[in-house]
Amino acid sequence: MELKIVIGGEAGQGIQTISVIMSKFFLRSGYYVFSEQSYQSRIRGGHNFTQVRISTESISSPDDGIDILVALNEETINLHKGEISPNGIIIYDNELIKYEGLDKSFFGVPLQRIAVENAKTKLAVNSSACGVLVGLLDGDFSILEKLMREQFKDPDIGEKNVLTAKAGYEIGRNRKDFSLKTPFLSNNERLIIDGGSAIGFGAIVAGCRFLSAYPMTPGTAVMNYLAGHSKRYNIVVEQAEDEISAINMVLGASFAGVRSMVTTSGGGFSLMVEGLSLAGMTETPCVIHIGQRPGPATGLPTRTEQAELLFVINAGHGEFPRYVTAPRDARDAFYKTIKAFNLADKYQIPSIILTDQFLIDSMATIEGLELNNIKIERYIEYNPNKDYKRHLITESGISPRALPGTGGILVVTDSDEHDEEGHITEDLEIRKRLVEKRLRRGELLKEDIEEPLYFGLSDPDVILLGWGSTYGAIKEAIDRLIEEDFKVGLLHFSDVYPLPYKQLEKYRNKRLISVEGNATGQFTLLVRRETGIDIKDKILKYNGRPFTPSEIVKEVKKIW
Amino acid sequence: MVDTKIYENNQVPAWCSGCGNFSILRCMKQALAELDISPDRLLMVSGIGQAAKAPHYFKCNLFNGLHGRDISVAVGAKIANHDLIVIAESGDGNTYGEGGNHLIHNIRRNVNIKVFVHNNQIYGLTKGQASPTSDLGMKTRVQVDGVLSPPFNPIAVAIALNASFVARSFSGDPEHLVAMMKSAITHKGFALLDILQPCVTFNRVNTFGWYKERVYKLDDSYDPTNRILAFEKALEWGDRIPIGIIYVNNRPTYEEQLTQLKDGPLFKVPITGIDYSDILKEFK
Numbered sequence: 001m002e003l004k005i006v007i008g009g010e011a012g013q014g015i016q017t018i019s020v021i022m023s024k025f026f027l028r029s030g031y032y033v034f035s036e037q038s039y040q041s042r043i044r045g046g047h048n049f050t051q052v053r054i055s056t057e058s059i060s061s062p063d064d065g066i067d068i069l070v071a072l073n074e075e076t077i078n079l080h081k082g083e084i085s086p087n088g089i090i091i092y093d094n095e096l097i098k099y100e101g102l103d104k105s106f107f108g109v110p111l112q113r114i115a116v117e118n119a120k121t122k123l124a125v126n127s128s129a130c131g132v133l134v135g136l137l138d139g140d141f142s143i144l145e146k147l148m149r150e151q152f153k154d155p156d157i158g159e160k161n162v163l164t165a166k167a168g169y170e171i172g173r174n175r176k177d178f179s180l181k182t183p184f185l186s187n188n189e190r191l192i193i194d195g196g197s198a199i200g201f202g203a204i205v206a207g208c209r210f211l212s213a214y215p216m217t218p219g220t221a222v223m224n225y226l227a228g229h230s231k232r233y234n235i236v237v238e239q240a241e242d243e244i245s246a247i248n249m250v251l252g253a254s255f256a257g258v259r260s261m262v263t264t265s266g267g268g269f270s271l272m273v274e275g276l277s278l279a280g281m282t283e284t285p286c287v288i289h290i291g292q293r294p295g296p297a298t299g300l301p302t303r304t305e306q307a308e309l310l311f312v313i314n315a316g317h318g319e320f321p322r323y324v325t326a327p328r329d330a331r332d333a334f335y336k337t338i339k340a341f342n343l344a345d346k347y348q349i350p351s352i353i354l355t356d357q358f359l360i361d362s363m364a365t366i367e368g369l370e371l372n373n374i375k376i377e378r379y380i381e382y383n384p385n386k387d388y389k390r391h392l393i394t395e396s397g398i399s400p401r402a403l404p405g406t407g408g409i410l411v412v413t414d415s416d417e418h419d420e421e422g423h424i425t426e427d428l429e430i431r432k433r434l435v436e437k438r439l440r441r442g443e444l445l446k447e448d449i450e451e452p453l454y455f456g457l458s459d460p461d462v463i464l465l466g467w468g469s470t471y472g473a474i475k476e477a478i479d480r481l482i483e484e485d486f487k488v489g490l491l492h493f494s495d496v497y498p499l500p501y502k503q504l505e506k507y508r509n510k511r512l513i514s515v516e517g518n519a520t521g522q523f524t525l526l527v528r529r530e531t532g533i534d535i536k537d538k539i540l541k542y543n544g545r546p547f548t549p550s551e552i553v554k555e556v557k558k559i560w
Numbered sequence: 561m562v563d564t565k566i567y568e569n570n571q572v573p574a575w576c577s578g579c580g581n582f583s584i585l586r587c588m589k590q591a592l593a594e595l596d597i598s599p600d601r602l603l604m605v606s607g608i609g610q611a612a613k614a615p616h617y618f619k620c621n622l623f624n625g626l627h628g629r630d631i632s633v634a635v636g637a638k639i640a641n642h643d644l645i646v647i648a649e650s651g652d653g654n655t656y657g658e659g660g661n662h663l664i665h666n667i668r669r670n671v672n673i674k675v676f677v678h679n680n681q682i683y684g685l686t687k688g689q690a691s692p693t694s695d696l697g698m699k700t701r702v703q704v705d706g707v708l709s710p711p712f713n714p715i716a717v718a719i720a721l722n723a724s725f726v727a728r729s730f731s732g733d734p735e736h737l738v739a740m741m742k743s744a745i746t747h748k749g750f751a752l753l754d755i756l757q758p759c760v761t762f763n764r765v766n767t768f769g770w771y772k773e774r775v776y777k778l779d780d781s782y783d784p785t786n787r788i789l790a791f792e793k794a795l796e797w798g799d800r801i802p803i804g805i806i807y808v809n810n811r812p813t814y815e816e817q818l819t820q821l822k823d824g825p826l827f828k829v830p831i832t833g834i835d836y837s838d839i840l841k842e843f844k
């Protein structure tokens with residue numbers, strides 16, 4: 001069973017509230033939910049919509065088509081009418097929108113009047129809309145009621161919204177001819193989480209206690225999340241004067257012993273690049289979250305893209321190791337954030353979490369998170385030797401890390417080339433040995449890199465390659481292609497740098513098709529650089545919107 | 561007072577003989593010794609330039625970072641461990657040019673760090689270009705018609721931003737400089753100390769003699785808590801240049817305002833064995 005609901009309207013009409021409440025409603029009703037936001041870079045007006053897709057099977061992408069359209073303005077009807085499925089329905093405010101060309105799919109409800117009558121404010125239209133939806137689907141109103149009371153901290157406002165929702169519910173329930181009523185399942189222990197919160201939560205669990213950032217969509221979500229929990233968990237969140245300061249503050253805090261991170265998007269990361277190189281030279285651990293959005297320059301601030309892979313891998317002057325991970329979904333983002341902190345400390349390197357607007361803003365049902373087995377390893381020497389040297393040359397390349405102000409020793413480091421003690425040097429023999437020492441850590445790091453996930457038939461004719469947030473859409477496309485007797489598989493990368501190559505070697509003689517959210521096939525270039533494998537076929541998308549399974553199926557068939 | 565010998569290390573300064581930096585280095589050790597600050601409690605942060613090399617030449621914890629970015633590193637480190645005494649030490653190009661934005665906004669933040677600027681009114685390390693504080697008309701290899709933009713006034717800018725401690729001193733007056741360093745270090749809050757420093761190699765205008773003739777010490781009758789008067793003093797530059805504590809206030813520091821730091825330094829906050837079940841509830 002699957003159902004796709006799209007809620008559309010202007011910015012400021014509460015679309016996101018409806019999306020969040022309905023997503024939780026379906027979660028608590030036992031469904032898998034995936035809800036994706038498409039919004040414009042503005043605070044009021046424009047056309048914004050969100051798709052709430054529910055299924056009895058695990059899903060992690062939006063898909064084409066609409067079963068229920070909640071139109072808060074006329075433009076929504078005009079833009080999406082063509083996508084309505086044969087049994088679909090359009091819920092709209094028949095007192096505000098005078099639409100020509102009504103047919104049986106239209107379901108007029110005085111959404112705003114219900115809100116004003118029950119809650120005394122137009123703002124409650126999202127509650128009347130939620131009520132209509134639950135009624136229409138024959139859902140359990142008590143679940144919605146509980147959600148509403150949780151949502152509004154003020155009990156009086158909560159009550160008014162419950163009344164509003166109830167009135168909407170009664171109207172929705174009366175529409176008997178709607179055939180897509182949902183069989184409601186039993187409750188369960190799954191979670192619904194968006195990528196931004198998953199990274200924020202992961203950072204808190206990893207022990208991140210300092211974040212500095214300059215606001216930039218979509219990276220800001222992580223800053224908001226940590227700030228929201230800063231009092232309870234002793235986290236200092238500082239809005240820096242610019243991204244250059246943000247990364248340098250984080251390096252200072254990390255040098256002094258606190259797990260620290262920055263969060264930004266490509267433009268902000270561009271400003272941090274010298275700081276990244278500083279992390280490389282001083283061997284100061286740090287975590288950098290980059291939520292990609294379409295570029296170049298300011299690009300499309302609220303849309304999605306995967307066009308910063310090569311930039312991120314190559315960013316920073318000079319040569320130094322780094323870890324780059326591109327989580328495939330919110331659950332993976334939670335665990336990879338913790339891994340990013342652990343590897344940063346273990347190898348004293350920058351760790352980069354490379355996500356995108358789609359992953360950050362989408363909410364998805366995930367199986368419960370396992371918090372008991374999480375290991376936090378700091379690799380810090382609290383009782384260093386008296387002859388401590390911050391950049392001691394060791395076989396592994398990893399020098400003991402002590403903290404200034406502890407252990408009675410001195411910790412010295414320098415962005416200039418330095419000796420083992422950390423003092424500036426122009427001794428070219430030491431220079432050579434320090435370069436080699438720094439790079440040896442990168443070799444060891446490879447052992448901690450996760451191979452890509454393989455999914456699909458064991459002996460496929462064609463293998464799709466993907467990385468990062470495209471996982472859900474490609475996986476579903478593979479399922480459908482297999483049903484149609486295509487012999488396909490999927491190799492999907494989450495850790496992307498150093499590039500894990502064992503699985504790639506295994507499939508090097510298969511026909512490979514890369515599926516990527518950019519215009520130049522950056523991942524194919526990386527694969528060629530690291531393995532020599534030349535991938536000719538690519539399915540590329542760069543209009544700012546995420547992939548859907550349906551379009552991948554279509555594209556694969558074209559290439560096949 | 562501890563012996564200044566405890567700060568001696570085996571590093572050899574890469575400065576020209578006669579450079580004002582040597583005096584600043586000696587004064588630094590003297591001030592630290594007089595305040596009984598052991599090297600392991602002190603974190604020096606510096607940027608890039610001749611001045612920024614200074615902390616390599618005495619015993620301390622040191623993060624010698626990027627050109628212009630030392631204040632940001634210092635602030636991050638101070639937030640992480642507010643038990644450390646944190647001093648950022650660099651040149652005028654570093655702090656007033658490349659790092660200007662960080663200076664401005666950290667004066668506002670009022671983190672309890674000290675910023676010591678060796679102000680030689682020139683870019684020393686890159687061989688003599690004009691700096692933001694170079695006097696109008698100074699000719700260099702790059703400013704062939706002389707400097708066209710009036711100089712940046714760090715003292716006036718800091719007072720305009722209500723900095724909690726603003727002082728100026730001169731490398732040629734060690735006694736005064738030690739006193740200013742000590743006042744800056746013991747002040748609670750962000751402290752800017754601008755130190756006039758002759759560069760014998762590249763600045764042929766603002767020489768030792770030039771400064772010596774002009775600087776005068778503010779005496780006891782001067783009230784550094786009066787912001788308007790302080791601003792007047794800040795504008796004095798030319799035949800007479802005031803040195804001393806020009807402006808001071810006792811604004812609350814950034815750290816004092818953070819409840820997160822109440823229980824001790826942030827780096828000591830336990831990060832394991834924490835119950836996150838209330839967060840999990842958000843996602844249900």
Ligand SMILES: Cc1ncc(C[n+]2csc(CCOP(=O)(O)OP(=O)(O)O)c2C)c(N)n1
Pocket residue numbers: 608609610611612627650651652653654655678680682683684685686691
């Ligand atoms: C990003 C960056 N830009 C430029 C430089 C080159 N650079 C090094 S020091 C310096 C200026 C030094 O002047 P100042 O800070 O006044 O220090 P001084 O040498 O005079 O003590 C410059 C431009 C650099 N290291 N990094």
Ligand code: SF4
Pocket residue numbers: 574575576578579580581610680684685758759760761762
């Ligand atoms: S160039 Fe100037 S500032 Fe640098 S060491 Fe020589 S005299 Fe001192």
Ligand SMILES: [Mg+2]
Pocket residue numbers: 609651652653678679680681682683684691
């Ligand atoms: Mg200078």
